[in-house]
Amino acid sequence: MNDNTRIAILGGGHGAFAHAADLSIKGLEVNLFEIPEMAETIAEVKRRGGIESEPDPSTGLKGGFGKLHKVTSDAGEAFDGVDVVFVVVPAFAQEAFAKAIAPHVKEDQVIVLSPGNFGGAIVFARVLRQHGCKPLPVLCEAQSMIYACRKSGPASVKIHGFKEGMGVAAFPSRLTGKAMSVLQKIYPKLKAAESVLWTGLSNPNPISHPTITILNAGRIEGTSGDFLFYVEGVTPAVRRVFDTLDKERMAVGAELGLKLVPNREMTKRWYRHQSVGEEMHDTSKLGVYQSIRAQKELDNRYLTEDVPYGLVPLEDMGKLVGVDTPICRSLIDLSNSLLGVDFRQTGRTLRNIGLGGMSVFQIQRLVEEGEI
């Protein structure tokens, strides 16, 4: 691997656009890959040859046009000569991407699920193996996505926030050091995390998104999301509920021996350079969260991703370690009823990711060593 790390970004959503634009503006060679079924999301990027980035000045990022090296739905082409891969897709799409890239992945590549969501790397490793990828690359999970962003058009993205000190762990953890030596060349302020159990339980989205969504469900559906999600949707009582939920998360983590960071503290650390306080609805001229509007409908990743891939495993880990999680359970049950689904069946329980029946010790051993 040379100093000019070559990168592939996988996905065609908000985050993939932000990664691709920002890293190419920083001078790196970047390929953008989307699976053929979703190729429409990158069609205009392909036509224009890149993505326009519009970062908030407080992020410290440069804006402009990020010219991409390749924009493709051919995985072989996207992976050719690439050192680091960021998989910036919703949790429910991780398996499809793993399957698509399996034939092209190489052992010396570093693949980062950004974010991993709970169990993402474990699932990714299994699917890669099932599709003939052997030996595995260095697989990592980020606790969240490094950019807070929204697409502003078919080939442009607005970046509201840029996280400092975000945690990344490899699966297994013994490879985290190796991964970080590569990743910190790209994002110098990333931090090594304890394990993928830590990253899996440290994404703040499942704490805030479902809480705000459910406690504003009537308004979202009734007005098609015509309000400011973090400003108008977060009142003191709403905040109280997600503080309670965060305490449940911290209690589960403590039983697993993890040093989790409270949600409010995490937000402050990430965005201190952008002068964001601990209150989501703080009026801030810098606006990481200020201008973000609510989703247009309830059937949205704030529930369909954050509940099955965030709250369902939190509840499940709680059961494993004997910690009751009533708010977590309530948000799952209400999501199921609001959408007429069963996220406990489709989401990431230990059983669903292949760890059913394991003890806490066995799971800890697995994430550290990659085997039991």
Next chain:
Amino acid sequence: MNDNTRIAILGGGHGAFAHAADLSIKGLEVNLFEIPEMAETIAEVKRRGGIESEPDPSTGLKGGFGKLHKVTSDAGEAFDGVDVVFVVVPAFAQEAFAKAIAPHVKEDQVIVLSPGNFGGAIVFARVLRQHGCKPLPVLCEAQSMIYACRKSGPASVKIHGFKEGMGVAAFPSRLTGKAMSVLQKIYPKLKAAESVLWTGLSNPNPISHPTITILNAGRIEGTSGDFLFYVEGVTPAVRRVFDTLDKERMAVGAELGLKLVPNREMTKRWYRHQSVGEEMHDTSKLGVYQSIRAQKELDNRYLTEDVPYGLVPLEDMGKLVGVDTPICRSLIDLSNSLLGVDFRQTGRTLRNIGLGGMSVFQIQRLVEEGEI
């Protein structure tokens, strides 16, 4: 008891005003009583000597000024010569009223808790006994309040709806027939209900109010309730949640051997003469629910009454009969977190109303016979 039944209305809220105004307009002799601590709520009524009623034409009720016989905070005065007493107060005030009236209650009086909320008559009987009332009057519970109404001023009330076929049961049930012969002179369309278990589990308020409130919590707190509660607050997904909750209620009732009526069907029956369909948010020119605005804050009886006196006993009865009630449980847990309280401690569980450890059979026997 002569044909011109004399009545006392207890309370100073929306419902007490509607009862007092409507029954006096109908030509009955009506006393209005409020406990001394709350005397301010009836001060203007006392000054004017009555209450102005403004019924929606669809109710079929006459409007005008209802001149009251007595308006007082002296229970002895209020009860003198009275045949029927309607206790139209929130569940959490029932004990205070029972204590205040205990020395003045007579055996041949019929007392109706309107509504009973779960266990109201059992609690009322105990408090009357504790304060020397012996023998007890005929104690009844209504499943809900017969009027849908809101005060429009310190001595006036708007009546949006008037329920037909509302259920009433005596505690014990063996006295229901005796009570109905008196009550149907006042409200001819009241119906005899199976028992106070039926009325306790048949108030629709705990099904709709907490569901709508919690799924619109951010909007209520953020806008001080500046939206139409049943029109804008009830979207298809919100409706789906309270249908699920209603199925939990029906399942608990079935295990108790009760013939409960589904919420949607109940609403249709009550308001058929007012042309209300099964959807709360049906556009109706008749407007039983159409013009009702949301509460100004979350700390309101839609949670503080309907959760501890409606959902808490539903969950508790579910545990007794082995029926899981996940939506009910979720709404209790989220209410607790939103308000920073513990409604399971303060609300009506079987233990809290003195029936802890009883079997289903013993409880059925108690509500039917008044003893075990």
